[in-house]
Amino acid sequence: MEEYQGVWVFIEQSEGEIAGVSLELLGAGRQLADKLEVPLAGVLLGEKVRELSTQVIGHGADIVYLIDDPVLKYYRTESYMKCVNNLALKYRPEIFLYGATPNGKDLASAVATDLSTGLTADTTMLDVDVEKRLLEASRPAFGGNIMATILCKKNRPQMATVRPKVMKALPFDGVRIGEVVEEMIELSEEDMRTKVLEIVKNVTKAASLADAHVIVCGGKGMGDLEGFELIHELADTIGASVGGTRDVIEAGWLPHELQIGQTGETVTPKIYFAIGLSGAIQHVVGMKNSELIIAINKDPNAPIFEAATYGIVGDAFEVVPKLIEQFKQIRVKQGGEVSYV
């Protein structure tokens, strides 16, 4: 196992743009690599993506493993997996991180199977036991307000997918120096069994939730579909996006692309209203990095108050209408519209 060394990050890119989560993972990977005193590498695949190496190095990598090939123009499991497997078998990283995005998860699952190694899904905390050189990948565990640390003791590389927006990217450093190692792998379009016919961007509501500056998230405490209207009303009044907890989605009060949390979207708006939701760990991991968190819950012991910047213990049906009223009054006073952008 000693021949496995170094920390790797899969750099996800689409049409020449690096995914935010990949830069975040370079930030997190940098810390792990420093602790282990090994280099940090980014794995960059695509067509005409050579120039992106500068960004990968500028955000913390020492090495970029690059494969540039027309067959890699779009992400496809078969071509990407072949490249990643080859690189991993040749250079043997001890830790290999991927963004927990549709493509990152798909790729990591395939690679883990071929390399016959362990893969931890949807990690939200990363650390390393330096002595044992063990990756400690933690994620909310089944059911409760509890985290589980998953280890992969005997197999290498130790792999994990990591949720977007929970790690911090390093600021770009234009003078950082790194090495670009370009590899060639035989790929032919004829061998491919899948073809990407078209990519359509930004059509799902989830994307707008991920970009929203202000989110009003309601929970099961709103009682029923009718009660949940109050969440929409507040959001409309202040120009915010609406989200819900899993219980809300399961109850059918909102479409499931508006679920926030471990199994939904991770969001980091400037203002997050958490109303009538308890603050289960699976929910909190998806919103705790919001800048200003306002919680309204009638139970003073609700865990959401631990995540909140400001908490109000009270009945949402009493507090929220008053809040809406206040905004409406300002609007009248100002003679125009008051809303968040």
Add this chain to the structure above:
Amino acid sequence: MHIVVCVKQVPDTKIIKINPKTNTLDRRSAPAILNPYDAHAVQEAVRLKSILGRGKISVLSMGPPQATEVIKKCIEIGADEGYLISDRAFAGADTLATSYALSKALEKIASVDPIDLVICGKHAIDGDTGQVGPGIARRLDIPPVTNVIEVSEVNSNDRTIVIKRKLSNGYELVQANMPCLLTVEKEINKIEYSPLSNMLKAARYKSHIWSVSDLGEVNITQLGLKGSPTVVGKMFTPPKLEGGKMLDGTSDEQVSQLMEVLLEQKELLNVK
């Protein structure tokens, strides 16, 4: 066309309750159900079969003997046959060992009736990994298409399928050769009411149950706990977030304090 759907029995995490003192699950509170995503996977198989006007749908599950219950549920939705692999040797499997065991069972099913399409759920709600589907695809060496929100076309003649696949910021249209493996999102379809004839069939249905020895050549070191590279190191309550300021007083006072805070966010406020 032979479609095999992989289905898992999971505790209903909606109903499950946690003991706040011990941080453990109160399992008594959790009835076992068919993983909701897998129900949509079966429904999609039923939809495809009815569009094509012919075909066969098998479902496969790995789990304890009670998991035959979810197989019955699948028969109700419209599956034709159900297989359960159940053995102590499978216990404690992580996703790597699970995909190995399931792929062995799929090979056995395919040896009698070749498989054109495997469908899995996007993930199982008890662990939320979504790793088993792509793992199976690798082991069978067929292409995976994950996060499917629509099967747009099935061309039986040239054996291709066109699929809408959800991405982080949109979707893509992918064409794949069959056989291939899909993992489906919930929005792919709506679960239909089952006809009475399905209900009757389900009530009487006896699943095929296989143990390890029924699976032919299997490397038992790759099964169950032994075949699982990942282990749970420790469980812990996450570092307590600090929590912030509680706004006290009557609801009017609370709201006016909150307004002060909100109006401070000037760069966000758009007063026209």
